Amino acid sequence: MADTNTVVGQSILIKGNLEGDEDLTVQGRIEGAIHLSKTLIIEQSGVVKADVSVANAVISGIMVGNLTATDSVEIAETGRMVGDIQAPRVIITEGAAFKGRVDMGDLALPRQAAADRPKPAYKPAPLARPAAAPARPAPLPVRPAPARPAPAPARPAPAPAKPAPKAAEAPLAEALAGASKKKVVIKKKR
Amino acid sequence: MANVIGRSIVIDGEITGDEDLVIQGTVKGKIALKEGLFVENSGVVEADIETQNVVISGAVTGNIRASERVEIKADGRMVGDIKSPRILIADGAVFKGNVDMDR
Numbered sequence: 001m002a003d004t005n006t007v008v009g010q011s012i013l014i015k016g017n018l019e020g021d022e023d024l025t026v027q028g029r030i031e032g033a034i035h036l037s038k039t040l041i042i043e044q045s046g047v048v049k050a051d052v053s054v055a056n057a058v059i060s061g062i063m064v065g066n067l068t069a070t071d072s073v074e075i076a077e078t079g080r081m082v083g084d085i086q087a088p089r090v091i092i093t094e095g096a097a098f099k100g101r102v103d104m105g106d107l108a109l110p111r112q113a114a115a116d117r118p119k120p121a122y123k124p125a126p127l128a129r130p131a132a133a134p135a136r137p138a139p140l141p142v143r144p145a146p147a148r149p150a151p152a153p154a155r156p157a158p159a160p161a162k163p164a165p166k167a168a169e170a171p172l173a174e175a176l177a178g179a180s181k182k183k184v185v186i187k188k189k190r
Numbered sequence: 191m192a193n194v195i196g197r198s199i200v201i202d203g204e205i206t207g208d209e210d211l212v213i214q215g216t217v218k219g220k221i222a223l224k225e226g227l228f229v230e231n232s233g234v235v236e237a238d239i240e241t242q243n244v245v246i247s248g249a250v251t252g253n254i255r256a257s258e259r260v261e262i263k264a265d266g267r268m269v270g271d272i273k274s275p276r277i278l279i280a281d282g283a284v285f286k287g288n289v290d291m292d293r
Contacts (some may be wrong), residue, residue: 020204
């Protein structure tokens with residue numbers, strides 16, 4: 001009977017730990033920590049200052065803190081977030097404000113899916129327009145050289161078995177991080 | 191209903207607000223509201239409560255100070271002290287604690 005949907009109303013302030021197995025909609029304020037096995041929805045009036053781990057998060061309000069999602073994070077047009085995001089899928093909508101780091105992880109599975117898609121999209125000038133951020137995979141063919149030692153330290157040597165995909169991921173991850181940073185900068189200028 | 195703390199939700203901490211709150215899940219800590227608190231059948235509250243009205247159909251452990259009314263329904267269970275000008279305890283309710291109706 002988990003069909004109830006928890007709503008924290010506009011005037012409500014919760015300080016402390018919140019855990020649960022259902023969707024949570026925040027119109028008010030939560031400070032502390034949130035652990036959900038489902039979706040956290042921060043509405044426009046909602047403010048969350050917490051370390052959050054959820055399956056999905058949709059941010060239309062204000063989120064301050066680190067956010068870990070097992071599935072996806074979406075910062076909607078009205079959303080503002082400061083903190084680090086760790087999630088396999090991160091969506092930052094135009095108009096959203098975000099400051100922090102994005103870590104999409106190893107991305108073994110989504111990576112393949114993404115690799116299938118972009119092939120027709122190879123264009124020589126992806127850097128010319130940073131606004132077209134979703135053009136993630138584009139940098140990949142530009143420098144396929146595995147001559148990049150940098151990315152390794154994050155993961156203490158679990159699998160030297162497949163260096164090829166790792167090397168391929170590295171520039172991508174960097175490109176992604178770069179893309180999100182660029183985005184932030186752009187928003188700030190506005 | 192604006193504010194519902196659903197069944198699977200566990201909150202450990204403090205809740206404050208100016209509107210009604212319905213608790214179907216678990217809250218530990220402290221609750222301070224300007225309106226009504228409704229602890230439903232599945233609700234478990236281990237907290238000190240300060241509100242205007244409280245209606246208990248679930249389980250409450252802690253002290254309650256209500257500016258208007260406290261009602262423990264037939265399926266309500268409450269352990270703790272109650273201070274409120276009006277207190278209703280229905281037939282079938284379980285209650286252990288002090289009652290203070292001083293105004």
